[in-house]
């Protein structure tokens with residue numbers, strides 16, 4: 001059942017360390033071992049120095065909301081989240097301001113989230129799912 005879910009590692013394996021990190025309760029982004037550039041989304045080459053297989057590093061899942069959107073349509077039917085929900089684009093200052101997408105935990109039609117709001121991520125592993133997902137929650141100001 002879970003093998004049919006539309007999330008998890010890409011067939012070519014370029015993002016497998018990200019998913020393995022979620023399983024281990026850790027957010028991992030690519031960081032070039034040669035020039036220290038943070039990279040997201042996953043790539044085979046460092047876009048700065050062209051090092052092959054640039055490497056991965058753990059990142060504390062804390063950041064600020066760069067942008068957000070409310071979804072009223074089930075773009076991913078298998079996603080175990082009631083509609084509507086809020087997707088946030090989270091900027092990670094400790095990872096070169098790279099931005100990652102995620103769902104705002106327990107968001108809905110009345111959820112208000114400000115650009116610049118501080119959020120922290122947690123790893124949610126829904127029953128029956130092979131791969132966990134990172135969910136974001138606003139941190140009290």
Ligand SMILES: [Zn+2]
Nearest residue numbers: 032035046049
């Ligand atoms: Zn590099």
